Amino acid sequence: MTEQLKRKFLDQLEFWIGTGPKIFTLLYKITRDGCNATTFHQKCDNQGPTVTVLYNPQGSVYGGYGSASWHSTGANIQDGNAFLFQLKFSGSEKFTKFPVVNGAYGLSGHATYGPNFGGGVDFTTFNGTINHTGGVFTLNGQMKIGTYFNNIGLTSDQINNGTKAVTEMEVYRVIDGEMDIIHWRKTPEWNEKFLETLMEDIVAFKPPREMGLSEVRVLMLGPVGSGKSSFYNTVNSVFKGRISQRARSGKAVHSITTVYTPHVTKSRSGAALNFRLCDTRGLEVTQGLNILECNYLLDGHVPDYYEFNPALPISSETHGFVHQPSFSDKIHCVVFVVDSSSIEDIPPKLVEKIISVQEIINHKGIPQVVLLNKIDLACRKVSASVGNVFKSASIQEAVEKVSTMFGLQFNNIFPVKNYVSEMELEADTSILALLALRQILYLTEDYMEGLQEKMKRVKVSAVKFKQSSEKATDKE
Known part of the structure; x- marks a missing residue:
């Protein structure tokens, strides 16, 4: 692209x-085509509705939409559907629409001007040719929204940071229709029967008897506010048949969860299921879990219901520290939980911390996946219906980004939406959560089968070594 x-x-x-x-089809791009009015009109005149988008060095994204075609006759273009907009301001998303208030001056078509909105008053991009210098195009247009477009109480400084310099400008043709999007992840038809099948599969899950386990432990890690606790609440809600909020969740600067809690989930019959979703303190740049504490968690040294203290990290001297953990105390799968609506906002230092934790997990051979949470905030189509998740190009793109960020296979990234505002269960939301959970349990099963095979080989090697030693002794 x-x-x-x-x-x-x-x-x-x-x-x-x-x-x-x-x-949306890209027609014109100044870093590719040059910032030249003649070129703009050659590529964009008589193309029907278009969107013009500008990007500046301060991280702001803004522009305008016209439902009428551009032309070069030197006259205003009637367009009662035109609007100006901002999508980001100073690096943060900010969605603001500035509607036209006088359609007679919606657009202006002048041969020597680039995209021109509001009769040359509200927003003009550039005149003539602008050269690329110092990494930017310093445009010679103007922004004074408020004459023919409603400025919604904002000044130009609150839209383009008071600068005419841009790193890019694009113009897209807009036509009706929807691009054919193949289901990027295929599943059976979503209905109540499929939901019951998922529940039955999860209820039937049992760790291998040979490993001496009655349940597996799944550790949930992620930035503060990513939705770790809410995912447990969602799973628990599905099996309870009602909205449940056993785990504390909400919004705060620092992690609401401070206690290492291996949550139990029960079937509708009341029997405990054979897994524990282990909730713990969130990951932060300077506070939250540190690398050593994550290692202790993975190896089973941290006692159940231990309360983490940022001022006094756990150590082998801490009361309750498990010095000789059994295999049942250890973690058998790690689930990173990430907010899909703010992937690019994760601080670089926190990404480095996560990668350091991953290196430890990889060294131990423990499987890991990512829950891509809050998908309804990342895609309007998914917000309208969770069932659109595997048809959404936005969610597919987010999965690809996280796959690259975490160095994990595409099919180890699971989009989910937690129950956070609902009062009743919704089949699609429940199905999506259980699809992820079932695959997580399958991965723990694969992990244990691998360990069993390794143990068998070690045992066989030990027997062979013993036999070889005995033969050598006999010869002597």
Whole structure:
């Protein structure tokens, strides 16, 4: 893809345009085609509805939409559907629409100007040719929204940071229709029968008897506010048949969860299921779990219901420290939980911390996956219906980003939506959570089968070594 505009922003623009699904096709890009009015009109005139998007060095993204075609006659273009917009301001997402208030001046078509909104008053991009210098194009247009477009109480400084410099400008043609999106992850048809099948599979899960386990432990790690506790609540809700909030969850600067809690989930019959979702303190750059504490958790040294203290990290001298953990105390799968709506906002230092934890997990051979949470906030189509998750290009793109970030296979990334505002269960939300959980349990099963095979080989090698030693002794 040569275009820069993110799918999430395309979804937002589609929503603002408001006449159904749209296909966006890149027509003009100043870093590729040059910032020249003649070139703009050659590529964009008579193309029907278009979206113009500008990006500046301060991390702001803004622009305008016109439902009428651009032309070069030197006259204003009637467009009562035009609007200006901002998608980001100073690096943070900010969705604001500035509607036209006088359609007679929606667009202006002048041969020597680039995209021109509001009769040359509200927002003009550039005039003539602008050269690329110092890493930017310093445009010679203006932004004074408030004459023919409603500025919603914002000044230009609150939209483009008061600068005319941009790193990129793109113009997209907008046509009705929806690009054919193949289901990027295939599943059986979602219905109550499939939900029951998932529940039955999870209830039937049992760790290998030979390992001496009655249950497996799944450790949930992730940044503060990513939804670790809420995922347990979601799973527990499905099996209870009602919304449940056993684990504390919510919004806070630092982790609400401070206690290492191996949560039990029960079937509708009341029997405990053979896994524990182990909730713990969130990961933070300077607070939260440190690398050593994560290692202690993985190896089973941290006692159940231990309360982490940022001022006094756990050590082998801590009361209750498990000095000789059994295999049942150890972690058998690690689940990283990530907010899909803010992947790019994870601080680099925190990413480094996560990668350090992953190196320890990899060294131990423990399987790991990612729960890509809050998908309803990352895609408007999914917000309308969770069942659209595997048809959503936005979610597919987020899965690809996280797959690259964590160095994990694409099929080890599971989109989910937790129950956080609902009062009743919804089949699609429950199905998505159980799809992820079932695969997590399958991975723990694979892990233990691998350990069993390794133990057998070690045992066989030991027997052979003993026999070889005995033969050597006999010869002597």
